[in-house]
Amino acid sequence: KNTITFNKKAAQANAAQRVTAEIQLRIAELANRREDWEVNEYDRSNQSLYSLISECLGLYLDLTTGDDLKAKKDGLATHITSQGYVFKESSPLSLKVIRCVFGNKDRRRLSTYHTVLRVAIDEKWDVKAVAQNISERGGVQEVSIASSSGGMTTVEKATVVRNVLMSESVATLDSAVLRSQCNTAHCGETAAAVLTVNNGGNDSVQCVVR
Numbered sequence: 433k434n435t436i437t438f439n440k441k442a443a444q445a446n447a448a449q450r451v452t453a454e455i456q457l458r459i460a461e462l463a464n465r466r467e468d469w470e471v472n473e474y475d476r477s478n479q480s481l482y483s484l485i486s487e488c489l490g491l492y493l494d495l496t497t498g499d500d501l502k503a504k505k506d507g508l509a510t511h512i513t514s515q516g517y518v519f520k521e522s523s524p525l526s527l528k529v530i531r532c533v534f535g536n537k538d539r540r541r542l543s544t545y546h547t548v549l550r551v552a553i554d555e556k557w558d559v560k561a562v563a564q565n566i567s568e569r570g571g572v573q574e575v576s577i578a579s580s581s582g583g584m585t586t587v588e589k590a591t592v593v594r595n596v597l598m599s600e601s602v603a604t605l606d607s608a609v610l611r612s613q614c615n616t617a618h619c620g621e622t623a624a625a626v627l628t629v630n631n632g633g634n635d636s637v638q639c640v641v642r
Contacts, residue, residue: 448503455495455507456514462487462533478571479563484533485545485572486562489552492529493559508532526550547576 462484469480495504511532512519519528530546548566551557557565569575628636 448500448506451500451503452507452510455504456511458491459508459511459532462491463535466533466535478567481572482563482566485548485552485566486559488529488533488545488549489557489562490559491533492526492549492553495525495529524550526553544572544576547579548572551575551579 466484469484473480495501495508508528512528515532515536517528517531517536519531526549527542527546530542530549534542534545536542552562552565566572566575569578630636
């Protein structure tokens with residue numbers, strides 16, 4: 433009986449060690465991908481950054497849900513120790529994940545990425561939707577600014593302004609020249625007109641840009 437109990441405990445310890453090692457390897461691989469992104473793709477592809485943040489969300493969710501949570505967090509703690517990172521007791525797990533993946537080089541950038549991750553967590557984004565959500569909100573900086581200010585992103589503000597402007601028509605422009613330039617394929621689309629205000633209070637149309 434004692435032998436069976438000992439073997440069971442040994443098996444459990446080995447399983448926990450495997451999970452710990454897997455988490456360490458996973459973090460190291462993500463950090464290596466981050467380094468590759470910084471060196472080769474920083475100026476070319478924000479999508480690579482968004483993908484990394486989505487995987488940070490996936491890692492965070494794995495560290496907070498499911499089985500073997502202690503072993504998983506042991507893997508995170510071991511990685512933190514090996515890299516010499518220092519956190520306050522009050523530091524959230526989400527910040528630890530961001531710093532482990534993105535390093536400790538630029539605190540402002542880390543703060544931006546952490547804010548984006550917190551938004552994803554708080555709004556319960558699907559991991560597969562992270563990149564699209566960030567893109568639709570104008571990028572990581574816009575997501576961070578909107579979250580910090582409690583307001584809208586620049587893209588959202590522009591959408592609101594456009595909707596207000598397009599909600600009412602103040603005049604209709606019509607001329608033979610404008611009709612000759614009309615392409616029915618663009619009906620319903622927005623265009624901009626360059627006007628000159630005349631002394632009589634009417635306007636002359638110089639051009640229409642579609």
